[in-house]
Amino acid sequence: MPELKLADVERARCAILGTSIETPLIPSPHLTEVTGTEVLLKLELAQPIGAFKLRGAANAIFNLPEHVTGVTCCSTGNHGRAVAYAAKALGLRAVICMSSLVPRTKVEGIKALNAEVRIVGASQDDAQAECDRLVQEDGLVDISPFDDPHVIAGQGTIALELLDIRPDLETVLIPLSGGGLAGGIALAAKARKPRIRLIGITMDRGAAMHESIRAGSPVDVTEVPSLADSLGGGIGHNNQYSLDLCSRLIDELVLVSEEEIYRAIQTMYYEDRIVCEGGSAVGVAALKSSKLALLSGPIALIVTGRNIDMTIHGDIVQGRDVVLGDYVVQGQSYQA
Ligand SMILES: *Cc1c(COP(=O)(O)O)cnc(C)c1O
Numbered sequence: 001m002p003e004l005k006l007a008d009v010e011r012a013r014c015a016i017l018g019t020s021i022e023t024p025l026i027p028s029p030h031l032t033e034v035t036g037t038e039v040l041l042k043l044e045l046a047q048p049i050g051a052f053k054l055r056g057a058a059n060a061i062f063n064l065p066e067h068v069t070g071v072t073c074c075s076t077g078n079h080g081r082a083v084a085y086a087a088k089a090l091g092l093r094a095v096i097c098m099s100s101l102v103p104r105t106k107v108e109g110i111k112a113l114n115a116e117v118r119i120v121g122a123s124q125d126d127a128q129a130e131c132d133r134l135v136q137e138d139g140l141v142d143i144s145p146f147d148d149p150h151v152i153a154g155q156g157t158i159a160l161e162l163l164d165i166r167p168d169l170e171t172v173l174i175p176l177s178g179g180g181l182a183g184g185i186a187l188a189a190k191a192r193k194p195r196i197r198l199i200g201i202t203m204d205r206g207a208a209m210h211e212s213i214r215a216g217s218p219v220d221v222t223e224v225p226s227l228a229d230s231l232g233g234g235i236g237h238n239n240q241y242s243l244d245l246c247s248r249l250i251d252e253l254v255l256v257s258e259e260e261i262y263r264a265i266q267t268m269y270y271e272d273r274i275v276c277e278g279g280s281a282v283g284v285a286a287l288k289s290s291k292l293a294l295l296s297g298p299i300a301l302i303v304t305g306r307n308i309d310m311t312i313h314g315d316i317v318q319g320r321d322v323v324l325g326d327y328v329v330q331g332q333s334y335q336a
Contacts, residue, residue, distance in 0.1 A: 004149050004241065006191035009156035009184065012059040016154060019062075019089060020047055020054040022161050025300065030271035030336075031287055037297030039287070040169075042162060044304050045276055049081045049109070051230070051305030052155060053145070056180055057082035059154030060143045061090060069093060072140040074127035076177075076230045077106030078305055079145035084115035095134055097127040103229055105309045123223045124233030146178030146242045147235070156184030162300055163192050170296040173283035175304050176200035176246070176253070177231040179209045183245030185302070190249050197251050199292065201282040203228040204255040205327075208235050213247050225324040227261045227278030227312075230305060254292060258329045260285035265316050266334040268303075277308035 023043045031039035044052035057079060061071060070093030073083045080096035087094035094115040098107065100122050110117055120130040134140045144151060158181075162169060172189060174182045182200045189196050202210050203226050211219040218239050223232050235243055256264075261278045264285035268274040283301035286292055315322055319333035 004152060004187055004245070006188055008149065008153040009160060009188040012055070012150070012153040013157045013160055015062050016055055016058040016157065019058040019086060023047065025162065025165055028272055030267070031284065035287060035295060035297070035299070037295060037299060040166065040298060040300045041272065042158060042300050042302050044158070044302060045274070045280065045306035049078065049085050050307045051078040051082070052158065052181065052302070053078045053082035054085060055157050056148070056151035056154035056184070057143060058086040060148055060150035061086040061092070063150050064141060068141050070095070070138065070140045071143050072097065072131050072134045073143045073145060074098070074124055074131045075102070075145055076124065076232050077102045078230055078307060080110045080115070081106065081113065081307070083143050084110050084113035087115065088113050093140070095140060097130040097134070099123050099127045101223065101225060101229065101232060103309045106307055109307065144236070146180030147239050149241060152180050152184040152187065152241055152245070154184065155181045156188040158302060159185040159188035159192070163189065166298060166300070167193070169196060169298050169300050171197045171199065171299040173199050173201060173286060173299065173301045175231060175279050175282045175302060176202045176209050177233065177279070178235050179242035179246040181302070181304065182250055183242040186245055186249035197296070198249065199252045199254060199286070200246065200250045201254045201256060201286045202231055203261060203282065204257055206232055207255055208233065209243070209246060210253050210255060212243055213253065218243060224327070227258050227265070227322065227324065227329065228282055230277060230279035231282070254286045256282050256285040256289060258324065258327065260289055262316055262322065262329050264288065265313065269317050270334050271336070274303065275306050275308065275313060276303055277305050280304035280306070
C-alpha cells in the first residue's frame, strides 16, 4: 500500500477547488470563556452538502479513471450525499446504500440529487454488502467513506486551511468515526506542525475506531441509534489506511455520552446560534465536560455537519426527551 503524504493533500486541495468551499473559521466567545483559552470553530457545515464529506468524495471521484460510468458507496448519510453531489457534477451514475438507521432527512437530501438510494438492513455492514454486490454485478466503483487514500487526502485539506490562517493553533478537536477525517487532518497537520495536539472524539455507544485502536486491529461494535448518527458503523475488517493513521497520529481519544451531545447541540444553538448535527457537536461536548482538563490554545473544533432532523433539533433546543430506540435521552432545558 502506497504511503499517503502531505503532497497528496496539497494535490487534493487543487482538485476539489470549485466543488467544496474553503470554510470559515470563526471565534466562539462562549467556549473561549468556558475554557479560558481561545476556541475557534471550523464551519464545515457551510459546505454545499452541509458537511465536510464533499472534500473527500470529490477528490476520489475526480481521480477515477475515465472509463468509469458509475459509483456506489455505503454511508451513514453525509458521505452518500457527497458522492451523489460529486457524481452529478461529472454526469456519473450514483447508487447510495444505507441502513435503516440513517435519518430520513439525509435520505431525502440524497434523493434530491437524483442519486439512486438502497436502504438495506440495520447496520453499515448490511449496506456494505449491497455495495459489494453492485460492484460485482453492475461494475460500479465503490467509494469508501473513510478508508480510501483520495478520500483521506480530501478530508486532510481542512488542516491546510486551518494552519494557513492560524499557524499558531495548538490543539484540534476532531469528531471520529471511520477515521478518514481524523486520519487526513492528522497526516497534513503533523507534517506541517509536528507538535500540534490532535484529539479524536466519539460517542460512547459504538465507538469502533476507539476500540480498534486499543485492540490494534479492527473491532466490531454493535451499532445502536445515537444522536451522533453520522459517527455510527465499524471501520471495516480489511482497514488499510485510516486505522494506521489514527493509531499513529491521534494523540488522545475521548468518549462522550448522549446526554453530553444533547447539551452540546443546545450550547451551539443558544451560545453560537449554530444548528449542527450530533456527530459534529461531540467536540463541544468534550470541551464542556471535564474530560479534557489540560488544553493549550488556540483550539480549533471541526464542526463537521448540520444535517440533523429538524424535529429532533427542535426537541433538543426546547429541552424535550429524545427517544433513540430503547434508550431515552432525558430532556433538560439549556443551562450555560
Ligand atoms: C462522517 C462524519 C464524521 C466522521 O468522519 P470519519 O471520517 O468517518 O471519522 C463526523 N461528522 C460528520 C457530520 C460526518 O458526516
